[in-house]
Amino acid sequence: MHMSKRALALAATSVVAGIVGTGLAAMPANAAEIGEVEFSATTGSINDGPFLxxxxxxxxxxxxxAQGASLDVAIDINGNGTIEPNIDPPNDETLSLGPTLNEGxxxxxxxxxxxxxxGTPRTLETRLQGRKGxxxxxxxxLSEQFVASADYYATTIIVEGDTWRIADGGGDPDPEPVEGTQEITTEVEQGEGQLTMTIGDDAQVTLPAPQLDGDRLSxxxxxxxxxxxxxxxxxxxxxxxxxxxxFASDTAEFDGKYLGWTPEVVSSTATGVVPGAAVAPGFxxxxGLSEARQLAGAPAxxxxxxxxxxxxxSLEIPTDTAAGTYTATLTLTTI
Structure with missing residues (x-):
């Protein structure tokens, strides 16, 4: 019997919805930017509805x-260099771009x-009214009385012509690297000839950070x-x-059933070698692959x-999977 262990790693990133704020105006002393807003895209049209x-x-x-949350664009309409916090709605300088969350x-x-x-009419153009920069x-x-906190999450965009882009050039909304290791062992039965199994490349499989795909991260x-x-x-x-x-991180874990695959015979000098059946993730x-599955075989x-x-x-995991770097061991056996 010939066995090889492979460790797969992935970074599961939390999905957050939020409002991006303007970078030109100074904030009042009682207002604070407590974090950033991440986007599904780094650039787009100001006429798209929705723009993200x-x-x-x-x-x-x-x-x-904690009762609600709102996605807005902040505009220094008064031209005084300050965006007042939306603590006493309505506020003419923070205009809604998306549905207001209200589940608490x-x-x-x-x-x-x-x-x-x-199809929402709340496009950037309808809010900016021709403004650029x-x-x-x-x-x-928002509180239970739907009063907005002076503290907010924000990201600056630049509007030029009919397009917008993230001010710092943007990038992957899930930029943290993923890490992984791969352990390989092989047992060779001695006899008249040998049956061997080897693993190539760097003994690691690193899956990209899972992205939102409908009701799952994939x-x-x-x-x-x-x-x-x-x-x-x-x-x-x-x-x-x-x-x-x-799959396990330092603080959380999820079942190996969420991993699936589609086997193939890349090349062969032998006859009769066929790939195993495709196995869908068990989302x-x-x-999935939490049970032994055939990669390939050759009959007598x-x-x-x-x-x-x-x-x-193919990896498909729940959207509420905790953030972290997860590692699993894939054990290959040839007999």
Whole structure:
């Protein structure tokens, strides 16, 4: 029997909805920017409604302001160099861009996310009324009386012509790197010829940070190449399977069933080698790769030679998965 362990790592990032604020105006002493707003895109048209698929804060609402949250654009309409905090609505200098959240409990979540509504008339252009330059997009938190906190989340955008862009050039809304390791072991049975399995590349599989995909977070990647060589007399055939452990970070974990794959035979000098069946992530149903699944195999009378095997990996996890770097071990067995 020949076994290899592979560790997969991913960074699960929290999704937060929020309001981005303007960067030109000075804030009053009692107002504070307590974090940033992350966007689903780094640039776009000021005429799009909504101008973003989603906006998310980098933290929860302050205590006492957990009933609602609003996504706004801040504009120095009075031209006095100051955007007054929206503590006594209505405020002509913070204009709504998206639906106001009103489910409560926003001080106990890791972030707040505001999703845009397709076709909304609340475009940047209708709010800016021809203004160009730098503006803040903000996420403000609201009390039970729907009074806004003076503390807010904000990101600065630049409007030029009919387009907007994040002022610092933008980037991946989930920029933290993902890390992973891969342990490889091989047992070779001695006899007339040998059956061996080796793992190529750097012994690591690093999946990109999962992104919001409907009702789940998803990520895709590729298995490191697996090479099975059979020089045994009589061509007895062989079978390669794999099973993944649970994914764990320093503080949280999730089931290995959320990992699936699509196996393939990349190349082979042997005859009769076929890939295993595709296995979907067990997000809605099924057990994914938490149970032993076939990567490839060769029936008796075939398989003599060298075969390179691969698989496309697919990860689908719940949206409330805690942020962190998760690692799992994928154990490959050839017999």
């Amino acid at each position: 698929q989603w906006a998310r804060s980098t933290g929860p609402c302050p205590t006492g302001f 409990g926003y001080d106990t979540v890791p972030f707040i996310q505001v999703d845009g509504i397709a 730098e503006f803040e997009i903000r996420i403000s938190c 990520s895709e990647g590729d298995l490191d190449p697996v090479t099975v060589s059979d020089t045994r007399a009589g061509a007895p055939g062989w079978d390669t399977t794999a099973q993944v452990s649970e 809605s149903e099924g057990t 009378g075939s398989g003599t030679g060298s075969s390179e095997l691969g698989a496309g990996l």
